[in-house]
Amino acid sequence: DGGITQSPKYLFRKEGQNVTLSCEQNLNHDAMYWYRQDPGQGLRLIYYSQIVNDFQKGDIAEGYSVSREKKESFPLTVTSAQKNPTAFYLCASSIRGQGAVLHYNEQFFGPGTRLTVL
Amino acid sequence: GQQLNQSPQSMFIQEGEDVSMNCTSSSIFNTWLWYKQEPGEGPVLLIALYKAGELTSNGRLTAQFGITRKDSFLNISASIPSDVGIYLCAGMRGSQGNLIFGKGTKLSVKP
Numbered sequence: 097d098g099g100i101t102q103s104p105k106y107l108f109r110k111e112g113q114n115v116t117l118s119c120e121q122n123l124n125h126d127a128m129y130w131y132r133q134d135p136g137q138g139l140r141l142i143y144y145s146q147i148v149n150d151f152q153k154g155d156i157a158e159g160y161s162v163s164r165e166k167k168e169s170f171p172l173t174v175t176s177a178q179k180n181p182t183a184f185y186l187c188a189s190s191i192r193g194q195g196a197v198l199h200y201n202e203q204f205f206g207p208g209t210r211l212t213v214l
Numbered sequence: 215g216q217q218l219n220q221s222p223q224s225m226f227i228q229e230g231e232d233v234s235m236n237c238t239s240s241s242i243f244n245t246w247l248w249y250k251q252e253p254g255e256g257p258v259l260l261i262a263l264y265k266a267g268e269l270t271s272n273g274r275l276t277a278q279f280g281i282t283r284k285d286s287f288l289n290i291s292a293s294i295p296s297d298v299g300i301y302l303c304a305g306m307r308g309s310q311g312n313l314i315f316g317k318g319t320k321l322s323v324k325p
Binding site: 136137154186193199202 | 217218244245247249254255257258259302304306313314315316
C-alpha cells in the first residue's frame with residue numbers, strides 16, 4: 097500500500113525544545129516538501145528537496161531544518177529559534193520537482209502532524 | 215510568498231444543491247490543482263488541469279482551467295453530506311517551481 101506517512105499525529109513539546117517530525121514515502125518519488133498550515137491561511141512552504149542529499153529553503157524556512165539522506169525520508173526539525181511553532185505540519189511528495197512532464201509535479205500529502213508547544 | 219485568491223471563503227448549502235467556487239491569480243499559471251481537506255487530515259488531490267480551457271471531471275466534480283490562465287473553477291453537482299470539507303486550489307507557474315496555494319473554500323452541507 098503506497099503512500100506518505102507522518103508521525104506522530106499529535107506532538108506536544110515545551111517551549112525551547114527542538115522537535116523532529118517524521119515523513120516517509122514509499123512512492124519512489126524524487127521530490128519531497130514540508131508545509132505549515134495555520135488557521136485561515138494557505139499552505140506555506142518551509143523546505144523542499146528535489147533529490148537525495150539536496151534541499152532548498154521555501155518561503156518560511158527560518159527556525160526549521162531538514163535532511164534528505166534517503167529518498168524515502170525527509171524529516172523536519174522545528175528548532176527553538178522558531179517563534180511560533182504551534183501549527184499543523186504537512187509533508188508532501190511528487191514524482192519530480194521540476195520538468196517538462198507537468199503531471200510529475202502533482203503533490204500528494206501525508207496525514208499531517210499537529211505540533212503544540214506549551 | 216504569493217497566494218491565490220479563493221472565493222467564496224465559505225459556503226452553507228442544502229444537500230442536493232450544486233456548488234461553484236473559483237480561484238484567481240494575478241499571474242499566469244500552467245498547472246491548476248484542486249484538493250479537498252477534511253479536518254485534521256492532509257489534502258487529497260481531486261483534479262489536475264494542464265491546458266487553458268481544459269474541463270476535467272471526477273465523479274460529481276468538474277474543474278476548468280480558465281482561458282486567461284489566471285483562474286480556475288470547481289463545480290460540485292448534487293452535493294451530499296460527505297462533500298463537507300475545505301477545498302484548496304493550487305497553481306504552478308512554468309514547469310519548474312513550487313505550488314502556490316489558496317486559503318480554501320469551506321463547504322458545509324445541510325442534510
